[in-house]
Amino acid sequence: MSKKRYKAIDKRLITEGSEINFNLFLPNEAKSAMSLFLQSDTAVDGNAKVKLREIETLYVSEEDEERYNEYVAQHLQSIAKNSDIPTEEKARLVYAKASEAVDAMFKDPESLENVKNAQPIVNNLIDIILQDNSAVESLMKITAHDYYTHTHSINVSIYTLSLGSYLGIAGKDLEVLGMAAILHDLGKSKIDYEIINKNGKLSDEEFTQMKLHPALGHEIALKLGISDERILSGIRHHHEKIVGGGYPDNLTGDQISQFARIIGTCDVFDALSTKRSYKDPMSSFDSLRLMKQQMVGHLDMNMVDAFIRMLHKQGKS
Ligand SMILES: [Fe+2]
Incomplete structure (x- = not known):
């Protein structure tokens, strides 16, 4: 199991139509490891938003936390x-x-x-x-x-x-x-x-x-x-x-x-x-x-x- 640390984030803050510059993860079914949900530099399209509805919690890795915070600050208006x-x-x-x-x-x-x-x-x-x-x-x-x-x-x-x-x-x-x-x-x-x-x-x-x-x-x-x-x-x-x-x-x-x-x-x-x-x-x-x-x-x-x-x-x- 990877030693990476992850932080749970509020999925509602991921705005449709935006592009993320960090990886989004979700726990695998056994909840023993994280799997990639959406890769960095991808647009959050309608498809991703639909999938998001079924997910309870999303995670970012610790090294992406700052990029995630900047993203939230930039999308504060929406x-x-x-x-x-x-x-x-x-x-x-x-x-x-x-x-x-x-x-x-x-x-x-x-x-x-x-x-x-x-x-x-x-x-x-x-x-x-x-x-x-x-x-x-x-x-x-x-x-x-x-x-x-x-x-x-x-x-x-x-x-x-x-x-x-x-x-x-x-x-x-x-x-x-x-x-x-x-x-x-x-x-x-x-x-x-x-x-x-x-x-x-x-x-x-x-x-x-x-x-x-x-x-x-x-x-x-x-x-x-x-x-x-x-x-x-x-x-x-x-x-x-x-x-x-x-x-x-x-x-x-x-x-x-x-x-x-x-x-x-x-x-x-x-x-x-x-x-x-x-x-x-x-x-x-x-x-x-x-x-x-x-x-x-x-x-x-x-x-x-x-x-x-x-x-x-x-x-x-
Ligand atoms: Fe004053």
Whole structure:
């Protein structure tokens, strides 16, 4: 018997019409060895898909694992659209890919390519959210519960897209909203690492530094050639307050764009409901109660109410 090691894979992730660049195996009848099911560099045609239906589990050899992971990443768009794959499985794959892409973006925020790579991620999230009424719940289960800037950006994107869609924002507008959300904290890439990752509350001086991130993010976005006002305002104005006193521009009420108000609400929700080194995470219920009771004048309460209704509806579906 061969010493090769194999890894079981989810056969639903093998997309019809694609070409695989790794071998697919299945156990022989006696389950004593693996036999080749589909050879590397072959197209997955209708025939192969029919045969796949009768198979329980497929395997890739350990040496092909990386090629298989790349294949999944490349076909994420069709995977995200495939209603046969459970939402949680899709959410896990898209979240992992999004983490990678957003991590790269924060490491080199001036790279237009890195920022462009965020768009397919946003589109994948939209596909998942629009397909399944309870997608946010599945996504919430897999969102990182520890706070990191890059996972925070993805969590905020997930909440923002769900809330935006609930509010009737659709099509290209929803894509733009998702981009604004995923980029909203881009300016944090320019803030001292020690301040961003401080194990405790910030001093006044550190907070002054931290407060520069919306304007810095706006500057980076302009340099990258982003011209959509909704994205720019989402980045620059997500820390403005409805009654004024927010930063950087001390705007009030409607001066704060709708996109910035949506993102601002989802930003606070994620900050409260994830764990920081100096605080425990709050439950969704407690986070929303605190927002509702203690953030009047700071957040747009219409957005907070819509967020509550949206999560409530999800819980029922
Ligand atoms: Fe922020």
